[in-house]
Amino acid sequence: MSQNDDFYYLDLILAGDVSAYRWIVDKYKDQSCRLALQLVKNKEDAEEIVQDAFVRAFHSVHKFNRTASFSTWLFRIVYNGCIDKIRKKSITTSSLSEMTGKEFGSQIATDQSGLMRDERKKYVDIAISALSVEEQALVSLFYVHEKDMNEISNILNLTHGNVRKRMTRVREKLKGTLEKMLNTEITNLL
Amino acid sequence: MTREELDKIVRKSINTFDAYKTSDNFTNRVMQQVYLNHRSVSVANARLRPAQIMLLVFGTLLMWATIIVLFWNAIDATNMLNYVSQLVAPILSNVVVKYALVVILIHIVVVRILLFIPIIAGRKISIKL
Numbered sequence: 001m002s003q004n005d006d007f008y009y010l011d012l013i014l015a016g017d018v019s020a021y022r023w024i025v026d027k028y029k030d031q032s033c034r035l036a037l038q039l040v041k042n043k044e045d046a047e048e049i050v051q052d053a054f055v056r057a058f059h060s061v062h063k064f065n066r067t068a069s070f071s072t073w074l075f076r077i078v079y080n081g082c083i084d085k086i087r088k089k090s091i092t093t094s095s096l097s098e099m100t101g102k103e104f105g106s107q108i109a110t111d112q113s114g115l116m117r118d119e120r121k122k123y124v125d126i127a128i129s130a131l132s133v134e135e136q137a138l139v140s141l142f143y144v145h146e147k148d149m150n151e152i153s154n155i156l157n158l159t160h161g162n163v164r165k166r167m168t169r170v171r172e173k174l175k176g177t178l179e180k181m182l183n184t185e186i187t188n189l190l
Numbered sequence: 191m192t193r194e195e196l197d198k199i200v201r202k203s204i205n206t207f208d209a210y211k212t213s214d215n216f217t218n219r220v221m222q223q224v225y226l227n228h229r230s231v232s233v234a235n236a237r238l239r240p241a242q243i244m245l246l247v248f249g250t251l252l253m254w255a256t257i258i259v260l261f262w263n264a265i266d267a268t269n270m271l272n273y274v275s276q277l278v279a280p281i282l283s284n285v286v287v288k289y290a291l292v293v294i295l296i297h298i299v300v301v302r303i304l305l306f307i308p309i310i311a312g313r314k315i316s317i318k319l
Contacts, residue, residue: 021224025217034207047212054220124203143197144206175196 006070013061025054028071031145032078038140039082039133045089049081056081068154072147076155079137086133120182127177135170142167250302261291 006027012020029050036046057064057074064073128139134156141147141155153163191199213219281287 018224019221022217022221025220029212029216029220030210033212034210037207037210038205043210047216050212051216051220051223055223058224120199121203121205124200125205128204139200139204143200143204171193171196174200175191178196178199179191 007066010061010064010070013058021054021058024070028074029054031071032074035075035137035140035145036078036082038144039079039137040085045085049085050078053077053081068151072151072154075141075145075147076157079155082137083133123178123181124174126181127174130177131170131173135166135173138163138166138170139174254299257295261295 006024009020009023013024032050032053033046036049037043040046040049053074057077064070128136131139137156138152141152147155149160149163149167152158153160156163158166
């Protein structure tokens, strides 16, 4: 489904067909919740933020100028919602690996390679958790949602150059933390 | 560790929450909220044409002129609309009621004017229904 599909449904909404928004919600709800979940680390909070973001997006749909994709615009609303939530409420930063185990029933690998993979995931989770919320958003948008620098700069409301600088800094931080944790094992894992 | 190696590790190991799915009724909840607020948004986005604005202003002025005349006559309890004045005169003879009515009247007129300013200026007014 292309960006044109989004614009087609947005045109329907602007023409007064509110039910067309259901298509947009269904298309972006999971991606948006994953982004929110990565930042607020709580399923209920993430869904609340995304629900609010969808309602806000609907009310402001006439302001969406279509210079960027709808997902970029929506992600920006979600990101701002997450920042507001984190500011209002000090969220206990439970480890992401802990959540996956409890809430999403990840399989516990029993073989040697599975154990190594789990260890590596745990270390990466810890390294990411040590970053600031903005840096975590940067990591999520770049590595998980595979957004390009222009889209990331739109979502985070930063300049293109600033995103590049921050990305370099994030890589240095991740590298430092991972190297400290994994020490020489890192090369064996590759 | 090179940049490429780091990217490879993070991409492979980052928790993508692929297994995550929103609650079953998530879309319904969003749509419910959207429908609930839709009416207030429609009102807020309403734009009046000049003729409608004139009609509205004229109608409101006429309405308040009538009320004021009736009110004035009622206070004086004289001539013209005797049946109205006779009806309300006993109530209006009470000073507290009289002043309360004047305050309410001023309040309504001021609120009306404040509501008209953004409409005439073509800006949105946010009325929560």
